[in-house]
Structures are given as structure tokens and as C-alpha cells.
Amino acid sequence: MQLQSVLLSLFLATAVVAKGDANKTLSTAGECKQMKQLNNLVELAANTTKLDKVTKGNATKAAEIQAKASTASTELSTLQSNTTLMSACAVINAAQDEEDQCQETFILQKFVAFAANTTAVSAATKDNATKAAEIQTKASAASTKLAELTSNSTLQAACPAVAQKDECKIMSGLQKFVDVANNQTKLDKLTNGNTTKEDSIKAKAAIAQTKLTAMMSNSTLVSACQSLMTSQDGTTTSQAAASSSSAAAKKSAAVIVKGTSAVGAVFSTMIVVAMGMFML
Numbered sequence: 119m120q121l122q123s124v125l126l127s128l129f130l131a132t133a134v135v136a137k138g139d140a141n142k143t144l145s146t147a148g149e150c151k152q153m154k155q156l157n158n159l160v161e162l163a164a165n166t167t168k169l170d171k172v173t174k175g176n177a178t179k180a181a182e183i184q185a186k187a188s189t190a191s192t193e194l195s196t197l198q199s200n201t202t203l204m205s206a207c208a209v210i211n212a213a214q215d216e217e218d219q220c221q222e223t224f225i226l227q228k229f230v231a232f233a234a235n236t237t238a239v240s241a242a243t244k245d246n247a248t249k250a251a252e253i254q255t256k257a258s259a260a261s262t263k264l265a266e267l268t269s270n271s272t273l274q275a276a277c278p279a280v281a282q283k284d285e286c287k288i289m290s291g292l293q294k295f296v297d298v299a300n301n302q303t304k305l306d307k308l309t310n311g312n313t314t315k316e317d318s319i320k321a322k323a324a325i326a327q328t329k330l331t332a333m334m335s336n337s338t339l340v341s342a343c344q345s346l347m348t349s350q351d352g353t354t355t356s357q358a359a360a361s362s363s364s365a366a367a368k369k370s371a372a373v374i375v376k377g378t379s380a381v382g383a384v385f386s387t388m389i390v391v392a393m394g395m396f397m398l
């Protein structure tokens with residue numbers, strides 16, 4: 119469930135990025151994120167090894183990146199000269215790092231559990247012993263990293279709240295998916311009236327509804343999610359935007375955003391449906 123939530127946060131972050139296309143002044147969290155990105159660019163341009171790897175040895179491309187980094191460096195200095203912003207970012211980034219580490223903990227726990235389950239491994243590798251051995255090697259590295267993360271009691275104390283937030287996001291995602299499936303107009307638009315596709319979505323939505331109902335029967339969880347929403351209303355979007363800091367996440371976010379601006383509303387409905395199915 120937590121791995122899905124990582125993708126879900128990416129999805130939420132993406133939705134925010136997509137909305138932010140218009141000229142909106144950035145929130146403080148947004149500015150912190152921008153600083154991180156500018157810094158990444160400056161670091162990339164300064165590291166010839168990395169630059170060479172990214173550009174696959176294309177000198178023209180490398181020069182382009184360096185020119186962009188030069189502008190970025192100026193922007194970064196301006197932002198960094200704002201001490202109010204810098205201290206706010208220190209707090210925001212620490213919270214973000216903590217959350218990222220919790221998410222990493224969840225993913226590693228899931229992976230280690232999977233690797234220890236011979237039935238699951240042989241199914242996933244289709245009984246390929248080489249592949250199974252590769253998984254064991256990775257699981258060994260994962261265990262080491264996991265031990266390091268779980269030994270940090272400060273971090274572990276913060277993680278249950280992060281897991282709960284993930285559950286809230288999953289509930290919200292499932293609800294959105296069910297809403298789409300219950301809206302014939304949206305469904306028609308999405309499937310171009312293909313009833314086979316519609317039926318398949320409706321069948322998945324029925325499963326989603328069952329899962330949602332089960333989750334919502336936990337009143338502790340529901341009230342926790344409600345208070346999270348009220349307390350974070352207004353800040354959630356910026357926090358979501360500040361998450362998913364990994365390069366891979368950013369890359370796919372960029373791809374999704376591109377698609378979003380091109381296709382618009384139907385595309386975002388599609389994301390809702392895709393995510394909903396994914397969460398089952």
C-alpha cells in the first residue's frame with residue numbers, strides 16, 4: 119500500500135504542478151522546492167562526470183545545460199540571500215526529508231517481505247533462478263539500508279503519522295475513482311462510449327468501493343484524515359508539490375504534465391482512473 123502511496127503523492131504533486139502552469143506566486147514550500155531544483159541544476163553543470171552521463175557525451179547539450187545553470191545560479195543566489203526564506207526552508211526540507219525517509223522505509227519493508235516470500239518470488243520471476251538470486255542480492259542490500267533507517271528512533275516515531283497520511287491519500291484517490299465511474303458523462307467522454315471499457319471501469323470501481331467502505335469503517339482513520347484535511351487545507355498542495363524529490367519522480371512528473379496540458383480534462387480523469395485501478 120505504501121509503494122502505491124508514493125506514486126499517489128507523485129500523482130498529487132503532478133496535479134499541482136499542472137495547475138501551477140499559470141503565473142502564480144510560489145508558496146514558501148514552492149520556493150524551497152525551486153531552490154532545490156536550481157541547486158540540482160547548478161550541481162549537475164559543475165560535475166563533468168554527471169554531465170557527461172546525462173548528455174551521453176553530447177557537448178552541445180552540455181553547453182546548453184551549463185548556460186541554463188549559469189542563470190539558475192544567479193536566481194539561486196537571490197533566493198539564498200533571503201534569510202527568512204532560508205530558515206523557513208530548513209524546517210520544510212527537514213520535514214520533507216523525514217517523510218521521504220519514512221516512505222523509503224515502507225518500500226524497503228515491502229520489498230524485503232516480498233523477497234522472503236518464496237511463493238511470491240517464484241511467481242514474479244516465473245521460476246527463473248538467476249532472477250530470483252538477483253532479488254536476494256538486492257534484498258540483502260535493502261535489509262542493510264532498512265536496519266539503518268529503523269535504528270533511528272526519531273525517524274521511526276514520525277513514520278506512523280506518514281503512513282496514516284498515505285492511507286488518507288489512498289482513500290481520497292479511491293473516492294475520486296468511484297466518483298468518475300458513477301458519472302456517466304465523464305465515463306462516456308473517457309471511453310468514447312465504448313461500453314466494454316466502461317464496464318471494465320465500473321467493475322474495478324465496485325472493488326474500489328468495497329475497499330473504500332472497509333477503510334472508512336475505521337472511524338479513527340476517518341477522523342484523523344478529516345483533521346488532517348482541515349489543518350492542512352491550503353498547505354497540502356504546496357507540501358505535495360514539494361514532495362517527490364527523486365530525479366526519476368520528477369522526470370515522470372514532467373512527462374505527465376506535458377500530457378496534461380495537451381489533453382486537458384479528459385487526461386486528468388484518465389489519471390484518476392489509472393491511479394484508482396492501481397490502488398486496488
Ligand SMILES: *[C@@H]1O[C@H](CO)[C@@H](O)[C@H](O)[C@H]1NC(C)=O
Nearest residue numbers: 137138139140141142143144
Ligand atoms: C507571467 O509572468 C511573465 C513574466 O513574469 C509575464 O510576462 C506574463 O505576462 C505573465 N502572464 C500572466 C498570464 O500573468
Ligand SMILES: *[C@@H]1O[C@H](CO)[C@@H](O)[C@H](O)[C@H]1NC(C)=O
Nearest residue numbers: 161164165166167168169171
Ligand atoms: C559527480 O557525479 C558523480 C556521479 O554521479 C559522483 O560520483 C561524484 O561524487 C560527483 N562529484 C562531485 C564533486 O560532486
Ligand SMILES: *[C@@H]1O[C@H](CO)[C@@H](O)[C@H](O)[C@H]1NC(C)=O
Nearest residue numbers: 173175176177178179180182
Ligand atoms: C546534441 O544535442 C543537441 C542539442 O540538444 C541536439 O540538437 C543534437 O542533435 C545532439 N547531437 C547528437 C549527436 O545527438
Ligand SMILES: *[C@@H]1O[C@H](CO)[C@@H](O)[C@H](O)[C@H]1NC(C)=O
Nearest residue numbers: 145146149200201202203206
Ligand atoms: C523572503 O522570503 C519570504 C518567505 O518566502 C517572503 O515572504 C519575503 O517577501 C522575502 N523577502 C524578500 C526581500 O524577497
Ligand SMILES: *[C@@H]1O[C@H](CO)[C@@H](O)[C@H](O)[C@H]1NC(C)=O
Nearest residue numbers: 212215216219270271272273
Ligand atoms: C534520524 O532521523 C531524523 C529525521 O529524519 C534526522 O533528522 C536525524 O539526523 C537522524 N539521525 C541520525 C543519527 O541519523
Ligand SMILES: *[C@@H]1O[C@H](CO)[C@@H](O)[C@H](O)[C@H]1NC(C)=O
Nearest residue numbers: 231234235236237238239241
Ligand atoms: C506470499 O505470497 C503469496 C502470493 O503473493 C501470498 O498469497 C501469501 O500470502 C504470501 N505469504 C506470506 C507469508 O506473506
Ligand SMILES: *[C@@H]1O[C@H](CO)[C@@H](O)[C@H](O)[C@H]1NC(C)=O
Nearest residue numbers: 244245246247248249250252
Ligand atoms: C533468467 O533471467 C536472466 C537474468 O534476468 C536472463 O538473462 C535469462 O535469460 C533468464 N532465463 C530464462 C530461462 O528465461
Ligand SMILES: *[C@@H]1O[C@H](CO)[C@@H](O)[C@H](O)[C@H]1NC(C)=O
Nearest residue numbers: 297300301302303304305383
Ligand atoms: C459529471 O461530470 C460532468 C462533466 O465533468 C460534470 O459537469 C457534472 O457535474 C458531474 N455530475 C455529477 C453528478 O457529479
Ligand SMILES: *[C@@H]1O[C@H](CO)[C@@H](O)[C@H](O)[C@H]1NC(C)=O
Nearest residue numbers: 310311312313314315316318
Ligand atoms: C472497446 O474497448 C475494448 C477493450 O479495450 C476493445 O477491445 C474494443 O475493440 C473497443 N471497441 C470499439 C468499438 O472500439
Ligand SMILES: *[C@@H]1O[C@H](CO)[C@@H](O)[C@H](O)[C@H]1NC(C)=O
Nearest residue numbers: 282285336337338339340342
Ligand atoms: C484504524 O486506523 C488507525 C489509524 O490509521 C490504525 O492505527 C488502526 O490500526 C486501524 N484499525 C483497524 C481495525 O484497521
